[in-house]
Amino acid sequence: MKRVVGFLVFLSLFLALSAQENVTVLEGMTGTQLYADPNGNIYLVNGSKLSKLDANGNFLRSFDDSFSGDIASVDVDNPLKIMVFYRESGKIVFLDDRLSPVMAPLDLFSHGFTSVGLAAYSTDNLIWLYDGSSNELVCIDFYFKEKTRNRLNISDFHPSELLACQERVLLLNNPNDGIYLFDAFGTLIKRIPLQADRITGYSKGRIAYRVVNRIVGEYDHISLSDSQKEFAAWDCIDALWNMAMAKLYYLDKEHRLTIVN
Numbered sequence: 001m002k003r004v005v006g007f008l009v010f011l012s013l014f015l016a017l018s019a020q021e022n023v024t025v026l027e028g029m030t031g032t033q034l035y036a037d038p039n040g041n042i043y044l045v046n047g048s049k050l051s052k053l054d055a056n057g058n059f060l061r062s063f064d065d066s067f068s069g070d071i072a073s074v075d076v077d078n079p080l081k082i083m084v085f086y087r088e089s090g091k092i093v094f095l096d097d098r099l100s101p102v103m104a105p106l107d108l109f110s111h112g113f114t115s116v117g118l119a120a121y122s123t124d125n126l127i128w129l130y131d132g133s134s135n136e137l138v139c140i141d142f143y144f145k146e147k148t149r150n151r152l153n154i155s156d157f158h159p160s161e162l163l164a165c166q167e168r169v170l171l172l173n174n175p176n177d178g179i180y181l182f183d184a185f186g187t188l189i190k191r192i193p194l195q196a197d198r199i200t201g202y203s204k205g206r207i208a209y210r211v212v213n214r215i216v217g218e219y220d221h222i223s224l225s226d227s228q229k230e231f232a233a234w235d236c237i238d239a240l241w242n243m244a245m246a247k248l249y250y251l252d253k254e255h256r257l258t259i260v261n
Helices: 002-018
Strands: 023-030 033-036 042-046 049-053 059-064 073-075 082-086 091-095 116-121 127-131 136-140 146-151 161-165 169-174 178-182 188-192 198-203 206-211 215-220 225-230 236-242 247-252 256-260
Touching: 023 042, 033 073, 033 198, 033 236, 033 247, 073 116, 073 161, 082 116, 116 161, 127 161, 161 198, 169 198, 198 236, 206 236, 215 236
Parallel strands: none
Antiparallel strands: 023 256, 033 042, 042 049, 049 059, 073 082, 082 091, 116 127, 127 136, 136 146, 161 169, 169 178, 178 188, 198 206, 206 215, 215 225, 236 247, 247 256
C-alpha cells in the first residue's frame, strides 16, 4: 500500500510539472550542484561555498573554505554531521546542522590516500573512499585506520558517485553501466540496470535519479518499478527530486535555483 501511495504522490507531481504549475525562481541563489537531506533541506554548492536552505528555498546559513578549493561533493544523509569532500586538495570537512566545523579537516594526501575520486560518510561513523587508480573501495575510521579494502573486478568501471545510505548500503553509480549496490562491508550485492547521470536520493529500496538534466524519476530496485518525468522544455545544469518533500528542484542555465511543486 505504501508503494502505491508513493507512486500516486509521484504521479500527481508529474501532472503538476506537465502543467508547469507553481514554478519559483530564486534569483539570489545560484550554484552548480544540488543536494537534499532526509529532513527536506536543500544544499547548494557554488565553488567553495556551501549554502543551506529550507524546502521552500529560504536561506538558512552558509559555509565557505576557499583554502581547500572547490567542493567536489557533499554527503548530507546525516544532517547533523555533513561531510564535505574537496577532491583536488584531498581534504574532508565535517559540519554540524549549522554548517560549523565539528573537527579539524581530514587530510587524505598526508596519509597516503592520493588517488581518491569519491568519498561518502556512513551511519556507523566510518568514511568510504573510492580509489580510481586501483579500482578499490576502502573504508577508514577518523584515525585513517583501514577497516576494509575491496578490489572491484568490474570492467569499464568509471563511477561518478558514491553514496553511503542510512539503510547501511553503499551505491556506486557507473553511468554507462548501472548502479552497483554493496552491503555495509563493501561486498557487492548486485548491479541495478538503471543508467542515470546522478542519484539524488535513496530510501527503502527506492532510488531518486536524473538523466541528462531532463528526466527525473524514482526506481524501486526491489519491485523493479520505475516512474519518471521528462522536462525537456526546461534548460538546466542540475536537478533533483526531493523525496522527503515531494518537490523538484533544478538549477537553470543561469545557475539559479528553481523550485517546482
